[in-house]
Amino acid sequence: MQAVDFNSDMGEGFGPWTIGDGVDAELMAYISSANIATGFHAGDPGTMRRTVERAKQLGVAIGAHPGFRDLVGFGRRHINAPAQELVDDMLYQLGALREIARAQGVSLQHIKPHGALYMHLARDEEAARLLVQNLQVVEPTLLLYCMPNSVIWQVAKELGHPVVREFYADREYDLSGSIVFTRKVRALDPATVAARVLRACQTGLVRTVEGEDLVIEFDSICLHSDTPGALELVEATREALDQAGIAVRNAACVIGQARSSHPRNTHG
Incomplete structure (x- = not known):
């Protein structure tokens, strides 16, 4: 792997409240793409604007990070709602960030x-199908971040919508290829996380919770800003990538490079 996108969730406070270590401004110096909270699980108009401004200053690509309407649960509780309602909510959030970004002279790269x-x-x-169909009407070139081989990845591939496949630096995987989520993420060792990411980039393998290796293909590394010690994790990971000669580029550049290298590649 010669180049990879490095993304993190940004702007996930609300008014005077912050989430995690509150180090968004520092974190953004190490990443290439920022997923900006759009008000439903976190974020507010002022926070969105300030996050867009910071990303613009640093040349970081931005994307909408819509969630369930769940401020209290930080969008990590499942809500049973009809597909149309969910897509309406996502389009609403996408439009909010898109207009705030447009006022700053910035375009959205992606949605996650x-x-x-x-x-x-x-x-x-x-x-998944309804979301992709709507994106193809309102933003047909907007990159869609998703897990490789997931249902939404398969739908996007079928409909020809551009996708970005993610690898999670600070989450465990099981042998099915699914992320093992936990409500309270423990502190992680920066060197261990950096080594895990570097191994995935260089070999396409990740060690699962079952203790076996899983083959994984991805275009972008995600590290959550609310993981304890996120800044140290991002710094260590970025240093490992730089030392290994793996360039950190925004997703649009990485996907464009993959397409030019593999003209028949249809993964997005």
Whole structure:
């Protein structure tokens, strides 16, 4: 792997409240793409604007990070709602960030659903298909972040919508290729996380919770800003990538490079 995107969730406070270590501004110096909370699980208009401004200053690509309407649960509780309602909510959130970004002279690179909504779309074909169909009407070139081989990845591939496949630096995997989510993430060792990411980039393998290796293909590394010690984790991971000669580029550049290298590649 010669280049990879490095993304993190940003702007996930609300008014005067912050989430995690409150180090968004520092974190953004190490990443290439920022997923900005759009008000339903976290975020508010002022926070969205300030996050867009910071990303613009640093040349970091931005995307909408819509979630379930769940401020109290930080969007990590599943909500049973009809597919149309979920897609309406996501389009509403996408439009909010798009206009705030447009006022700053910035365009959106991508959309990445948050938390429980991300996992819902990874398995619910009706909601996934409806979202992709709507994106193709309102933003046909907007990159869609998703798990490789998930339902929404398969739907996007079928409909020809561009996707970005993710690898989670600070989450465990099981042998099915699914992320093992936990409500309270423990502190992680920066060197261990960096080594795990580097191994995935260089060999395409990740060690699962079952103790076996899983083959994984991805275009972007995700490290959550609310993971304890996130800044140290991001710094260590970025240093490991730089030392290994793996360039950190935004997702649009990585996907463009993959397409030019593999003209028949249809993964997005």
